[in-house]
Amino acid sequence: MNRNTHARPIPLDDIRYFECEGVVDDGSYDHYTGRLFQVPSLAVARANRLATLCYRRKVSITKSCLYLCFTPALPDGVVRLTDFRREVWQRYVMYGLPLSFNQGDEESRVERVWMATLQSLREIVPSEQIESVDEAASLVEAGGEDLRFPLASAKTKTHLAELAYTMPTWPGMARLLLTVTDRSSLVHGTCVLFESKLSDECGFVGGKVKIIDGNVIARPAASSQGRYYAKLNNVSSFVVSIESLLQGKASVIRNPHEADEA
Structure with a gap:
């Protein structure tokens, strides 16, 4: 699936982390992370900060909310785009993550989720907006809690x-x-x-x-x-x-x- 550079530019304003045992295209049930993958609160906070900065930069994924859905059913680090959604404002992306993710310490899990988020965004934003995503990510990394x-x-x-x-x-x-x-x-x-x-x-x-x-x-x-x-x-x-x-x-x-x- 290729990124659509001609879709209506709705700014991204929310990033949420979901999980699924299979892939949503095949009817597998998805839900917020916590059963399969223990995503730290800091990773969620980083996503909120990144989404806010992307919104201010008018970064668009054609929908207002990115649902990044982690699954062990895909190879580690594989991004799979999908047309699945439950609401018109949702943009789902499947991402391969092994169950061994939970064995890492909090810092490594935060960094792994952060890498997955940026990798997925770079796959779906218009190519001319990748630099804006990277600039926003740099601000999040440098600014932290402050x-x-x-x-x-x-x-x-x-x-x-x-x-x-x-x-x-x-x-x-x-x-x-x-x-x-x-x-x-x-x-x-x-x-x-x-x-x-x-x-x-x-x-x-x-x-x-x-x-x-x-x-x-x-x-x-x-x-x-x-x-x-x-x-x-x-x-x-x-x-x-x-x-x-x-x-x-x-x-x-x-x-x-x-x-x-x-």
């Missing part, structure tokens, strides 16, 4: 304010971070505005940022998801003094959600 995903920024003649969030390995907490930099001295400070078990929640709670009268004001995204999470977490804005943040003594003022907010 990798930040930018959300919004604002600047004046004197200061730059940036919002970003992290995507932790389960069961770690995702963090919504505010960083302010003095554009003259390059002195900077960072504080945590919000934490959640859900990375997406941090992304919607921190959608906008402004610098007003020596303060940075961060607000939820002006989308339906932003309004939903603002109400759910009872927050309309976060206010931080620039001076206190740059001095390492930031205190975050969290203003409650207002029922009539649009």
